[in-house]
Amino acid sequence: xxxxIPITPVMAKGVHATxxxxxxxxxxxxxxxxxxxxxxxxxxxxxxxxxxxCCAMEFMAVSSTPYDTDRFGAALPRFSPRQSDLxxxxxxxxxxxxxxxxxxxxxxxxxxxxxxxGACATSGGFYQNYATLLGxxxxxxxxxxxxxCPPRPETVIDGIMQLQDRIARQRHxxxxxxx
Amino acid sequence: xxxxxxxxxxxxxxxxAKASIDRGALLxxxxxxxxxxxxxxxRRDYGFDLLxxxxxxxxxxxxLRFDVVWHFYxxxxxxxxxxTTAVAEASPDVATLTGLYGSAGFMERECxxxxxxxxxxxxxxxxxxxxxxxxxxxxxxxxxxxxxxPLVPYRDER
Numbered sequence: 001x002x003x004x005i006p007i008t009p010v011m012a013k014g015v016h017a018t019x020x021x022x023x024x025x026x027x028x029x030x031x032x033x034x035x036x037x038x039x040x041x042x043x044x045x046x047x048x049x050x051x052x053x054c055c056a057m058e059f060m061a062v063s064s065t066p067y068d069t070d071r072f073g074a075a076l077p078r079f080s081p082r083q084s085d086l087x088x089x090x091x092x093x094x095x096x097x098x099x100x101x102x103x104x105x106x107x108x109x110x111x112x113x114x115x116x117x118g119a120c121a122t123s124g125g126f127y128q129n130y131a132t133l134l135g136x137x138x139x140x141x142x143x144x145x146x147x148x149c150p151p152r153p154e155t156v157i158d159g160i161m162q163l164q165d166r167i168a169r170q171r172h173x174x175x176x177x178x179x
Numbered sequence: 180x181x182x183x184x185x186x187x188x189x190x191x192x193x194x195x196a197k198a199s200i201d202r203g204a205l206l207x208x209x210x211x212x213x214x215x216x217x218x219x220x221x222r223r224d225y226g227f228d229l230l231x232x233x234x235x236x237x238x239x240x241x242x243l244r245f246d247v248v249w250h251f252y253x254x255x256x257x258x259x260x261x262x263t264t265a266v267a268e269a270s271p272d273v274a275t276l277t278g279l280y281g282s283a284g285f286m287e288r289e290c291x292x293x294x295x296x297x298x299x300x301x302x303x304x305x306x307x308x309x310x311x312x313x314x315x316x317x318x319x320x321x322x323x324x325x326x327x328x329p330l331v332p333y334r335d336e337r
């Protein structure tokens with residue numbers, strides 16, 4: 001070949017970036033199944049707001065723009081318990097209401113978590129009378145209690161973050177004893 | 180203006196009831212058998228077209244233990260009237276006002292829930308705020324305040 005061809009390899013700029021490279025990072029990721037699933041689940045909490053009383057105002061405040069629970073992946077309320085993971089019990093639960101709340105809880109699919117939002121759902125608050133259930137943990141397991149009458153939005157966000165930590169730490173069996 | 184209306188009402192009702200003016204309202208203490216007649220008079224002749232409340236007061240230890248209380252308001256004259264009658268615990272019976280005021284139905288149901296007053300003629304005295312199976316009347320003074328009647332068994336009892 002008489003023609004002089006430059007032998008210096010000339011690569012178009014950017015070829016390395018588009019071509020799959022064996023040396024690139026994150027080709028493989030090693031983790032534990034529980035950590036991966038927990039990481040996914042903690043940022044996709046679908047709350048079911050079971051709203052019965054004045055704490056609802058604070059729930060609206062914490063859901064909307066200035067505080068924005070969407071930052072924690074927990075903004076979109078599902079109005080069917082069958083589509084939701086987190087039962088937020090917002091307000092006073094009476095003995096007359098308790099069977100309805102329990103039915104809603106039982107309709108939720110696993111995995112599910114419960115937040116007692118405010119003093120009344122936590123402990124009955126300042127009520128002690130014929131009508132009021134003194135804390136929803138008398139009829140169902142509760143994962144996180146948010147104190148306050150009503151709670152500050154920061155308190156609720158702290159509760160959501162604590163719940164996220166709990167979800168990230170806990171086991172996520174593919175098949176559990178309820179399934 | 181209101182005081183002159185109230186004074187003339189008090190004088191008009193002095194024949195059938197113990198009438199007085201109390202805290203800016205006409206107060207009529209009547210016998211239980213006079214309830215319908217007095218309420219009819221208030222409604223038909225004096226324009227008390229709004230029944231605001233039906234409730235009761237528990238006086239433990241008194242021979243006639245309960246006062247049943249009705250609150251009326253006249254939207255034309257803008258005055259209030261309160262009618263009370265005393266009944267015994269053994270027979271807490273008064274006549275219903277559902278024939279005069281439609282709103283009496285729910286309020287009498289609530290009063291029946293809370294105090295056990297029986298409104299003769301009210302065909303529907305099912306629980307309205309309480310639930311089926313609730314025993315007792317929670318606003319009576321002898322109902323213990325911490326007494327609960329849960330519908331769902333508690334977790335530690337299951």
